Amino acid sequence: MANNFEEDDKSDIDDINLDEPDEEPPLSKDKDVKKKLRLNLPQEEPERASSIHIVRTPFQKTLYYIKVIFLCGIWLVMAVLLPTMPLEKMEGFLTTIFPNETKTIIINPKRISRSALGLRAYGPFLVSVHASKTDAGVNKHMTAYLEKAIFDASGKNITNVMLVSNVQYFMLTNIEQMDYVKPVKVYGHFSMTNYTAEASEKVQLQLRMNTNIDRELTMKYFFERSLDAHTGIILGGLVLAFLYISIVWELINRTFVSIIAATLAIAVLGFMRSWPNVSKIIKWMDTETLLLLFGMMVLVGVLAESGIFDYFAVQAYRISRGHIWPMVNILCFFTATISAFVDSVTMMLLIAPIIIKLCEVMQADPVLVLMFLVIYANVGAASTPVGDPPNIIITTNSFISAHDVNFGNFMLHTLPCVLLALLQTYIQIRLTFRKLGVVPYKATAESELRQGVHAWERAAAAIQPYSPDTKQLKKVLKQKAQRVKEHIRKLGTRRTTTANYEETLAELRASHGIRNKTLLIKSVIAFAFVMTLFFMHSVHGLHQLSLGECALLGAIMLLILADVRDMEAVLGRVEWSTLIFFGALFVLMEALSEIGIIAVLGQMVEHVVRSVSEEQRLLVAIQLLLWVSAIASAFLDNIPVTTMMIRIVISLSQNKELHLPLHPMVWTLALGACFGGNGTLIGGSANVVTAGVAEQHGYSFTFKRFFCVGFPLMIGNVIITSMYLYVCHVCFEWHDPPLD
Numbered sequence: 023m024a025n026n027f028e029e030d031d032k033s034d035i036d037d038i039n040l041d042e043p044d045e046e047p048p049l050s051k052d053k054d055v056k057k058k059l060r061l062n063l064p065q066e067e068p069e070r071a072s073s074i075h076i077v078r079t080p081f082q083k084t085l086y087y088i089k090v091i092f093l094c095g096i097w098l099v100m101a102v103l104l105p106t107m108p109l110e111k112m113e114g115f116l117t118t119i120f121p122n123e124t125k126t127i128i129i130n131p132k133r134i135s136r137s138a139l140g141l142r143a144y145g146p147f148l149v150s151v152h153a154s155k156t157d158a159g160v161n162k163h164m165t166a167y168l169e170k171a172i173f174d175a176s177g178k179n180i181t182n183v184m185l186v187s188n189v190q191y192f193m194l195t196n197i198e199q200m201d202y203v204k205p206v207k208v209y210g211h212f213s214m215t216n217y218t219a220e221a222s223e224k225v226q227l228q229l230r231m232n233t234n235i236d237r238e239l240t241m242k243y244f245f246e247r248s249l250d251a252h253t254g255i256i257l258g259g260l261v262l263a264f265l266y267i268s269i270v271w272e273l274i275n276r277t278f279v280s281i282i283a284a285t286l287a288i289a290v291l292g293f294m295r296s297w298p299n300v301s302k303i304i305k306w307m308d309t310e311t312l313l314l315l316f317g318m319m320v321l322v323g324v325l326a327e328s329g330i331f332d333y334f335a336v337q338a339y340r341i342s343r344g345h346i347w348p349m350v351n352i353l354c355f356f357t358a359t360i361s362a363f364v365d366s367v368t369m370m371l372l373i374a375p376i377i378i379k380l381c382e383v384m385q386a387d388p389v390l391v392l393m394f395l396v397i398y399a400n401v402g403a404a405s406t407p408v409g410d411p412p413n414i415i416i417t418t419n420s421f422i423s424a425h426d427v428n429f430g431n432f433m434l435h436t437l438p439c440v441l442l443a444l445l446q447t448y449i450q451i452r453l454t455f456r457k458l459g460v461v462p463y464k465a466t467a468e469s470e471l472r473q474g475v476h477a478w479e480r481a482a483a484a485i486q487p488y489s490p491d492t493k494q495l496k497k498v499l500k501q502k503a504q505r506v507k508e509h510i511r512k513l514g515t516r517r518t519t520t521a522n523y524e525e526t527l528a529e530l531r532a533s534h535g536i537r538n539k540t541l542l543i544k545s546v547i548a549f550a551f552v553m554t555l556f557f558m559h560s561v562h563g564l565h566q567l568s569l570g571e572c573a574l575l576g577a578i579m580l581l582i583l584a585d586v587r588d589m590e591a592v593l594g595r596v597e598w599s600t601l602i603f604f605g606a607l608f609v610l611m612e613a614l615s616e617i618g619i620i621a622v623l624g625q626m627v628e629h630v631v632r633s634v635s636e637e638q639r640l641l642v643a644i645q646l647l648l649w650v651s652a653i654a655s656a657f658l659d660n661i662p663v664t665t666m667m668i669r670i671v672i673s674l675s676q677n678k679e680l681h682l683p684l685h686p687m688v689w690t691l692a693l694g695a696c697f698g699g700n701g702t703l704i705g706g707s708a709n710v711v712t713a714g715v716a717e718q719h720g721y722s723f724t725f726k727r728f729f730c731v732g733f734p735l736m737i738g739n740v741i742i743t744s745m746y747l748y749v750c751h752v753c754f755e756w757h758d759p760p761l762d
Contacts, residue, residue: 435756447739
């Protein structure tokens with residue numbers, strides 16, 4: 023039976039063997055026998071083997087040319103907009119508005135663009151958000167609008183004053199905090215009527231500002247050229263549609279299309295005369311998350327060399343006795359529990375390689391099981407302030423942390439809902455995928471051999487053709503990859519077979535064990551150090567280091583202990599395409615936020631909440647915040663959505679006319695943003711990381727398949743959360759946290 027297992031497990035790809043020659047080469051008189059590299063290759067014509075020929079149908083050729091022409095058109099737009107748009111240096115001005123006084127500022131007509139003007143201000147404002155068009159009423163606010171002053175023939179006396187723009191309202195912080203609060207950035211957009219920049223010299227454009235507070239207000243302001251807000255939103259929506267169409271239908275590599283979309287969004291900002299400088303773009307990239315990913319990828323890459331993932335896979339197979347569902351259930355609930363204290367991104371980086379090995383052993387679908395795990399990780403991470411990036415953003419906000427939102431009451435309010443969501447997720451998965459543990463996984467030839475193709479191609483790409491030998495080796499590796507691709511097309515779908523449990527376990531123990539115990543001990547020391555720092559990060563007063571800095575310190579520690587000399591091999595295990603995708607996605611979402619797409623969602627929520635009666639406002643606010651944050655997080659990434667929605671939560675809670683408590687809206691936003699990350703592949707950071715690890719092992723993690731699995735589960739999560747919040751905060755009014 024063992025022989026049969028070896029035959030079944032034999033690869034379709036010939037190995038590159040380093041072994042002794044059959045005869046001693048008569049090259050020298052000494053007795054030194056040199057090893058040589060023997061490549062076991064079938065005899066083929068070199069021209070045929072080295073050529074990479076893709077056969078396309080006429081329809082595929084048409085689609086290919088359409089795609090190339092379309093991408094060239096996009097490149098042409100970027101190539102024209104980026105170099106030709108004028109880069110204007112904004113000049114800031116300080117001003118003070120006194121009580122019961124209207125400040126008048128004369129505006130140069132050259133600043134007007136397309137009958138619109140943008141205003142950016144820094145001061146003691148409540149939240150960094152686009153100005154509201156609704157009267158702030160009894161709330162402390164600053165009012166701004168544009169007027170046209172018409173002079174007489176002498177040009178000295180004003181004969182008439184006309185309002186030529188919409189009125190903007192900027193919410194102000196409490197008067198007691200104005201002297202020491204940090205300046206907050208706000209935006210205002212003025213659409214003008216009855217005025218053109220080519221007006222007569224007898225017409226003067228003025229910015230008028232006043233407040234309803236009984237003390238002076240000092241701020242710094244900038245004028246910006248501005249497109250009409252609707253035009254910017256339409257352009258931003260087109261960029262977002264291009265990104266999703268390309269990813270959903272797999273027209274372009276997702277890393278490449280994210281770079282194109284981010285560049286397009288920056289070009290749109292330039293078209294709107296709101297150029298971001300390089301330092302601002304770098305800040306958009308969220309180096310904290312990228313540093314965390316890089317450090318953990320290095321740690322996991324070195325740890326994998328010890329063979330610990332193979333060992334864990336064998337032990338999991340032994341514990342589950344070869345049954346798939348017990349293994350999946352244990353791993354899913356374990357992942358959900360640990361993700362509450364170790365962020366879900368780190369958790370998936372650690373556990374994904376183990377799951378892939380285990381699924382290969384048990385003939386289970388690795389992609390489907392990984393999807394289950396990342397969904398459980400996102401749900402479990404919602405229960406604590408450190409489990410998911412949106413929760414970290416919410417709880418570290420200065421306004422929210424100052425209003426008694428801490429680790430204890432956060433977990434007290436979110437944990438019951440998370441437990442209900444985990445139960446709902448388990449039931450829904452078992453009902454939807456009943457055949458997972460009954461019908462053996464059918465692995466196509468492509469899925470079985472893709473790993474080998476990936477290995478050959480990466481090896482060929484890593485070789486620099488500096489000498490004839492390296493050129494020949496690079497050519498041979500490319501030939502090998504192409505030959506396997508041709509073999510894939512010839513093979514059909516085949517069913518994997520599993521030997522009986524005892525013999526399979528014996529074979530696995532013999533071939534999948536710890537390969538380097540010394541490296542394993544060093545890796546455990548480094549990981550223990552990192553995990554200790556992670557847990558300290560969740561304790562108040564012990565989080566001076568960010569999570570990314572903790573991961574980087576651990577990676578440096580492990581590289582020192584392991585005495586790694588081949589850094590290229592270590593860096594080769596880092597998923598650079600995933601890091602680049604994250605960086606480009608962060609830039610894209612922040613650019614769309616600058617354009618105003620995300621702000622529109624917040625304004626819609628605020629408008630609807632204001633329109634209902636006082637008795638229904640809390641119910642409407644909770645349901646709107648939950649569903650808008652969940653759906654938006656699924657399609658726009660939950661990090662920028664959380665950053666924007668938290669401003670809306672603060673604004674609603676500080677509006678004295680609405681009388682809305684802060685804490686229920688905080689729990690609502692946290693649960694909605696975390697659960698919404700399960701909706702699509704790019705909805706959560708852990709999703710993208712898991713997809714990168716799977717593709718590194720040769721398994722395709724597509725947007726469409728994740729959507730089919732994750733989106734129905736996300737809808738179920740949000741429905742459960744909606745009922746939970748209704749019972750707790752509308753029926754029983756459990757608003758204020760009992761913990762200090």
